[in-house]
Amino acid sequence: MKKSLVKGVALVAASVLGITGLSLAPANAATRSVVVVQETNTLSGLNTAIPGKNLVTNVDVLYPTGAGFTYWNNKAQLVRNTAFGTFKITKNEAHDFRVTYTIKKGLKWSDGTLITGQDLLLSHAISSSKWSVAAGMGDPSPADGSDATNKFDSAGYGGPYDDHTIADSYDLSDDNYSVTVKYDSFQPDWQIFGPGPTDVAALVALAKGKKTLQTARNNAAYKNLFEDAYYTSYDALPACDGPCADDADYQDALDARTAARALMTQVAKKWSTVWNITSVTSNTNPLLLISNGGFMIDTINSTSATLKRNPLASVSGAPKVTGNIDTFVFKFPASGSSFNDVAAAQALANKEIDAYSGAANAAVWSTLKANTAATTIQASSATYEHLDIRTGTANTGANPDCAATYTGPFAGESQRAKDLRHAFLLVVPRQLIANTYIGKVFDPNTTANSAVLQSNLVLTTEGSYTKQVAGLKTYVDEFSKSQTDRNALALALVRKYYPSAGVGTNNIDVSYLRSNAARRADINLQIKLEAAKVGFNVTNVGNGGWPNYLDCNDYDVADFAWSRSAISQTGNNANYITLGGNNGYGWSDSAVDSAFNVFEGALSATELVTAQVNAEKLLYSHYWSLPLYQWPGVASWNSDLKGVLYNPLNPNLVWNYWSWTY
Numbered sequence: 246m247k248k249s250l251v252k253g254v255a256l257v258a259a260s261v262l263g264i265t266g267l268s269l270a271p272a273n274a275a276t277r278s279v280v281v282v283q284e285t286n287t288l289s290g291l292n293t294a295i296p297g298k299n300l301v302t303n304v305d306v307l308y309p310t311g312a313g314f315t316y317w318n319n320k321a322q323l324v325r326n327t328a329f330g331t332f333k334i335t336k337n338e339a340h341d342f343r344v345t346y347t348i349k350k351g352l353k354w355s356d357g358t359l360i361t362g363q364d365l366l367l368s369h370a371i372s373s374s375k376w377s378v379a380a381g382m383g384d385p386s387p388a389d390g391s392d393a394t395n396k397f398d399s400a401g402y403g404g405p406y407d408d409h410t411i412a413d414s415y416d417l418s419d420d421n422y423s424v425t426v427k428y429d430s431f432q433p434d435w436q437i438f439g440p441g442p443t444d445v446a447a448l449v450a451l452a453k454g455k456k457t458l459q460t461a462r463n464n465a466a467y468k469n470l471f472e473d474a475y476y477t478s479y480d481a482l483p484a485c486d487g488p489c490a491d492d493a494d495y496q497d498a499l500d501a502r503t504a505a506r507a508l509m510t511q512v513a514k515k516w517s518t519v520w521n522i523t524s525v526t527s528n529t530n531p532l533l534l535i536s537n538g539g540f541m542i543d544t545i546n547s548t549s550a551t552l553k554r555n556p557l558a559s560v561s562g563a564p565k566v567t568g569n570i571d572t573f574v575f576k577f578p579a580s581g582s583s584f585n586d587v588a589a590a591q592a593l594a595n596k597e598i599d600a601y602s603g604a605a606n607a608a609v610w611s612t613l614k615a616n617t618a619a620t621t622i623q624a625s626s627a628t629y630e631h632l633d634i635r636t637g638t639a640n641t642g643a644n645p646d647c648a649a650t651y652t653g654p655f656a657g658e659s660q661r662a663k664d665l666r667h668a669f670l671l672v673v674p675r676q677l678i679a680n681t682y683i684g685k686v687f688d689p690n691t692t693a694n695s696a697v698l699q700s701n702l703v704l705t706t707e708g709s710y711t712k713q714v715a716g717l718k719t720y721v722d723e724f725s726k727s728q729t730d731r732n733a734l735a736l737a738l739v740r741k742y743y744p745s746a747g748v749g750t751n752n753i754d755v756s757y758l759r760s761n762a763a764r765r766a767d768i769n770l771q772i773k774l775e776a777a778k779v780g781f782n783v784t785n786v787g788n789g790g791w792p793n794y795l796d797c798n799d800y801d802v803a804d805f806a807w808s809r810s811a812i813s814q815t816g817n818n819a820n821y822i823t824l825g826g827n828n829g830y831g832w833s834d835s836a837v838d839s840a841f842n843v844f845e846g847a848l849s850a851t852e853l854v855t856a857q858v859n860a861e862k863l864l865y866s867h868y869w870s871l872p873l874y875q876w877p878g879v880a881s882w883n884s885d886l887k888g889v890l891y892n893p894l895n896p897n898l899v900w901n902y903w904s905w906t907y
Contacts, residue, residue, distance in 0.1 A: 278572065280570050280572070281600075283577075283589050283592070283598045283600065284576060285577075286302040288302050288306060288523050289302070290303055290520060290523065291542075292516070295517065295521065301808050306552070308899055310538040310540055310542060311441070312537055313442060313562075314326055314329055314332055314439050316900065318901070319890040319891060319893075321893060329348065329442075330346060330349045331349075333345060334435070339430070340429055343425050343428070344425070344426050344435055344439070345424070346424050348362060351560060353561065355534075355536040355537065355555050356447075356458045356531075358446055360442055360562060361468065362423055363468045363471060364442040366424070366440075367516070368443070369414060370509075371401045373402075373406075374395075374403070374407050379412035380412070380478035380509060381509075383395040385397075385403075385824075396514065397513045398517035399517075401826055402824075403822060404819045404822065405815040405844070406432075406438050409845065411429075412479045414427045415427075433815070433848065434814055434816075444537075445468060445471040447464075447532045448471065449468075449470050449512065450464075455532065457532075478506045478509045482495060523545060523547070524546060525545040537555075537562050537563065538558075539554065539561065539902060540553060540558070547580070549576050550575045552574075554570075554572070563903065567906070568902075570906065573902065581761065586606055587608050590605075590612035590613045590881070593616060593882075596618070599882060599883040600880070600882040600886065602879065602897045602898050604764060605879040607686050613881045620881065620883075622879070623687065624880065627706070629698055629807060630698075630806045630873035630874050631871060634666050634801065636655055636658065636832055637830070637832070637833060639796035639829050639830065647797035647799045655669070661742055663868055664742070665742070665753065668735035669802070671731040672732055672735045672781070675697045675724070676695075678771060679696065697873070697874060698872040698874050698875050699714045700714065700872055701872045703857060706875070706893070713857055713858060716857075717861055720865040739752065739781075748777065749777055753780055753781050753782065754782050755784065757769055757772075757784050757801070757802045758794055760787055760788065761789050762787075766785070768804060796829035817841070817844075818841045818845075822838050822841050823838050840859050841860055843856045844860075880897065880898060885907055889905060
């Protein structure tokens with residue numbers, strides 16, 4: 246199953262929702278082989294490359310079930326996973342940059358099927374618009390702004406990989422163990438653009454309606470079918486003399502391409518839908534659960550997911566499992582339930598759970614610190630809160646339950662729309678929010694101001710943050726004024742269009758998307774109170790299924806957190822460029838696109854800072870998004886559990902699951 250995008254893109258961060266069903270009793274640490282990890286968000290699916298499913302909990306649960314060419318360690322270093330294979334630059338010319346990836350021979354999926362280069366081909370299909378168009382799967386990124394049509398419902402289209410590859414960019418070696426990827430120029434993030442494995446034999450079996458694991462003979466045949474369909478679906482038809490219907494060679498090629506496209510269409514349908522599940526039982530199709538990680542999914546219910554050791558873990562391509570853990574249990578809230586942070590901290594003290602990481606409040610931090618049987622830390626986190634304003638119709642596949650187009654108060658790029666967006670962002674009480682969810686978490690009596698995040702592109706923990714803020718001085722200064730001054734500026738902007746606007750006039754209705762978490766409700770309420778002073782009427786109703794509505798045209802504003810999974814020069818592109826994979830708000834501006842395209846080239850450290858400042862100035866000028874604060878990383882785990890190393894990148898805890906041991 247596909248575990249992650251080809252690109253290292255940002256993840257929608259966990260929203261604290263609930264803890265239920267804690268049923269494991271404390272056990273003797275010396276004999277334990279089960280580890281229980283508390284998640285703070287609801288599981289929403291098993292394919293994180295589907296729009297709206299790229300969530301922290303989904304990634305955490307799936308991470309131990311897959312392996313590829315690289316992973317990120319707790320020092321934000323990209324590590325080459327030689328247990329799976331190797332890769333290297335094989336050509337570096339002005340308009341021809343190539344990287345070859347070679348899978349280690351003898352590796353097997355959990356059903357015993359060999360892992361081969363054919364299992365890398367799907368990465369290109371779900372990330373290349375040009376392949377999708379040429380293969381008859383539809384255009385996921387139409388240049389003319391018309392509606393996207395693609396059979397693979399992938400969030401991987403758009404961005405630098407898509408921009409710099411063509412349909413025929415994947416060359417499979419004769420021995421089927423290597424793939425060479427061709428780009429039209431050097432790519433600064435080439436190491437994280439690499440393909441990831443997908444069990445294509447299982448996909449073909451699913452496309453054919455199979456409901457049981459297949460024989461080795463069938464799987465070998467299915468791999469060949471997939472390879473042939475992948476390449477044949479975009480083959481150019483031969484020229485024909487006279488009526489093509491009378492040309493046997495032309496008709497043979499047409500028939501072959503038609504059959505190939507039919508199979509790929511069925512594969513696309515299955516890939517896009519069958520892993521959108523939140524329950525796994527003994528009746529679940531085993532083809533959905535094939536793994537090449539150290540673990541594989543055993544069961545999933547409304548409040549937990551249980552992973553068991555992969556029987557072929559030693560030849561799966563995952564790093565060697567050195568710990569004694571046989572079972573991972575991920576606890577998460579049932580959809581729509583409320584979360585009690587203190588209950589989670591107390592559950593850790595009771596050893597009903599073994600590990601927790603999230604956005605703690607003061608009571609939770611106090612409970613965690615009082616637990617002498619746990620290791621508790623506050624560390625750097627690459628997760629940050631932000632608020633986004635919709636400007637146009639969602640381009641990531643608008644939610645069918647929502648309006649087909651966006652016609653709200655912030656629509657378009659007219660001066661009126663910009664002024665109203667500007668006004669709304671000005672009233673956001675960022676300092677109050679940051680103080681509440683940073684400083685007062687660790688010292689409820691503090692009167693010091695916590696750091697407000699001033700950039701959506703560079704985090705406070707990055708070396709270039711100070712330079713970034715200095716380059717954005719005009720905007721930073723305005724948004725750093727007192728609440729009273731900012732409200733006055735906002736009111737002046739609103740009164741350009743609503744002369745009588747003022748306290749409680751409710752001139753402009755704003756539909757606000759948020760989760761049901763207490764923290765989200767509080768942030769929303771504080772914004773609502775300030776916005777009401779300048780004529781905005783903000784809704785204050787949570788949505789338990791908020792991730793599925795990020796591209797909903799019924800909402801004007803949304804707040805959540807991005808959790809970075811990689812360090813990359815082009816990692817923000819998908820958020821802001823027209824038709825970007827994470828752009829669910831209809832944002833589109835040619836100047837913004839051009840500014841972000843600069844990141845796709847080779848840049849010195851100085852040039853990179855300049856490019857980041859230039860790009861973010863444009864973002865601020867459109868008033869699309871406002872950074873709020875960077876999370877303080879909080880984690881705590883059973884002291885009997887060894888090998889846990891907090892990672893600022895996602896996944897924060899289970900990134901090195903193979904080393905965990907009692």
